[in-house]
Amino acid sequence: MKVVIAQMKHETNTFSPVPTPLARFAGDAALPLQGADAYQAYKGTGTAIGAFIELAEEAGAQIVLPVAASAWPSGPVEDAAFEHIVKRIVDAVADGCDAVLLDLHGAMVTRTYEDGEGELLRRLRAIAPEVPIGVALDMHTNLFPAMVDHATVLAGYQTYPHIDMFETGLRAGRAVFAMLAGRARPVMAWGNRPMLPHVMRQGSDDSPNRELQARCKEMELQGALCASVFVGFPNADVSQAGLSALVVTDGDETRARRWCDELLDMAWAARAGFAYEPEPLAASLARAQALRATLADDAGPVVLLDHSDNCASGGTMDTMTVLGAILDAGLQDVAAFAICDPGAVQRMMHAGIGAEIQLALGGKLDMPALDLGGQPRGVKGRVRLLCDGHYRNRGPMARGEHNHMGPTAVLDTGKAEIVVVSRQVEPHDLAAFQAVGIDPASKRFLMLKSRVHWRAGLRALAGAVVECAGTGVCTSDYAALRFTRLRRPMYPLDPL
Numbered sequence: 001m002k003v004v005i006a007q008m009k010h011e012t013n014t015f016s017p018v019p020t021p022l023a024r025f026a027g028d029a030a031l032p033l034q035g036a037d038a039y040q041a042y043k044g045t046g047t048a049i050g051a052f053i054e055l056a057e058e059a060g061a062q063i064v065l066p067v068a069a070s071a072w073p074s075g076p077v078e079d080a081a082f083e084h085i086v087k088r089i090v091d092a093v094a095d096g097c098d099a100v101l102l103d104l105h106g107a108m109v110t111r112t113y114e115d116g117e118g119e120l121l122r123r124l125r126a127i128a129p130e131v132p133i134g135v136a137l138d139m140h141t142n143l144f145p146a147m148v149d150h151a152t153v154l155a156g157y158q159t160y161p162h163i164d165m166f167e168t169g170l171r172a173g174r175a176v177f178a179m180l181a182g183r184a185r186p187v188m189a190w191g192n193r194p195m196l197p198h199v200m201r202q203g204s205d206d207s208p209n210r211e212l213q214a215r216c217k218e219m220e221l222q223g224a225l226c227a228s229v230f231v232g233f234p235n236a237d238v239s240q241a242g243l244s245a246l247v248v249t250d251g252d253e254t255r256a257r258r259w260c261d262e263l264l265d266m267a268w269a270a271r272a273g274f275a276y277e278p279e280p281l282a283a284s285l286a287r288a289q290a291l292r293a294t295l296a297d298d299a300g301p302v303v304l305l306d307h308s309d310n311c312a313s314g315g316t317m318d319t320m321t322v323l324g325a326i327l328d329a330g331l332q333d334v335a336a337f338a339i340c341d342p343g344a345v346q347r348m349m350h351a352g353i354g355a356e357i358q359l360a361l362g363g364k365l366d367m368p369a370l371d372l373g374g375q376p377r378g379v380k381g382r383v384r385l386l387c388d389g390h391y392r393n394r395g396p397m398a399r400g401e402h403n404h405m406g407p408t409a410v411l412d413t414g415k416a417e418i419v420v421v422s423r424q425v426e427p428h429d430l431a432a433f434q435a436v437g438i439d440p441a442s443k444r445f446l447m448l449k450s451r452v453h454w455r456a457g458l459r460a461l462a463g464a465v466v467e468c469a470g471t472g473v474c475t476s477d478y479a480a481l482r483f484t485r486l487r488r489p490m491y492p493l494d495p496l
């Protein structure tokens with residue numbers, strides 16, 4: 001038995017000015033990982049592709065791994081990047097195989113296609129009409145009809161932060177191997193509702209997503225092969241952005257339809273719980289200081305979430321609104337992770353450890369989709385640390401996966417330690433802090449450019465959490481986003 005396993009992951013923020021060429025999928029190499037290198041990078045990791053490798057080896061299958069391409073969220077994917085990745089997968093399948101297992105995101109927008117995954121699957125189905133195709137998807141999938149039409153089994157993460165990537169790979173993969181063994185005949189039903197759940201309200205520990213995901217798990221215990229609610233990715237101006245559901249059963253189309261509709265009705269009834277009203281920044285910082293005063297010294301930091309500039313939602317990671325307000329307010333004993341400013345890192349490297357330096361930090365990228373120019377901020381401090389920015393995730397999210405912040409520096413202002421990176425990386429893992437010699441648990445305040453994923457590795461150490469509305473292309477204010485392709489009406493943008 002021969003199985004083609006591949007990864008093509010990108011969550012596209014169509015409002016983001018951060019470019020997405022092939023190099024963004026390639027890390028330090030010239031091209032994305034392939035073959036033995038991809039196998040080595042993902043074998044044994046807590047990822048969907050890691051699960052596919054494990055299942056295929058259990059089945060004694062020959063594995064062909066044409067490409068493992070994953071990039072941090074950013075603007076639309078360049079056509080050349082998309083075509084490179086897709087060609088590698090299509091060529092591998094064209095050589096013949098018994099099954100295809102794909103680790104996809106489900107919200108890839110390219111310069112040409114608003115549904116990158118659907119286009120990949122369409123091309124695969126055209127050359128392999130009978131081959132089972134199993135796909136693991138992110139919970140932030142914006143599900144398009146073509147993805148369902150041209151795949152055999154789709155399964156989405158059931159946690160946010162995404163700590164079940166591996167389990168999702170197992171769910172999708174097992175259904176495909178059961179089919180190959182003649183033990184299952186997967187059928188799918190899917191649908192959506194005109195609602196755009198806010199990312200700040202999508203955490204799977206919070207209602208209403210907690211109840212939706214619990215019902216998915218219950219359906220799987222009751223016989224569904226895979227049950228998924230995709231909360232969708234709202235910072236994408238595409239026709240199918242928003243919430244959807246998909247249920248796979250063993251040959252029972254009626255049951256799949258009924259369960260899918262039940263999930264969609266549950267979500268629609270709970271739609272008000274997915275809406276989010278940002279608090280003015282000054283009020284948030286005043287609240288943070290008041291909270292700090294009530295906490296014991298060893299209670300852990302007050303976490304300040306700069307949620308408008310989360311790079312895992314396509315943020316530039318260089319807006320200075322929240323950090324600037326923190327510096328202006330004179331908060332003491334702060335760690336900030338992170339500002340992406342490769343030029344500032346180079347200046348600090350040139351100055352050397354211990355040097356006092358004045359920087360125009362951040363604000364290098366304009367955000368034309370929001371009619372905003374980049375605004376650097378003058379910051380003075382001492383270069384405390386320089387490093388290469390490599391680390392490996394400890395988990396629980398994407399355990400074992402390699403991360404690379406690029407050349408990295410820590411600037412110490414006396415009151416704040418500011419991590420400055422050269423590549424966007426969301427702080428969801430303690431290893432990111434260990435790489436820069438900061439113990440976040442010992443800080444009074446911890447500013448994170450994150451929305452929900454930080455909870456995966458850092459929630460246990462937080463004394464309190466305050467959401468801070470800054471500036472950025474993952475703004476939490478839907479009114480700042482100009483939607484032109486999104487289907488309407490859409491809750492909560494329109495009265496429904």
Ligand SMILES: [Zn+2]
Binds near residue numbers: 138139140162
């Ligand atoms: Zn996601």
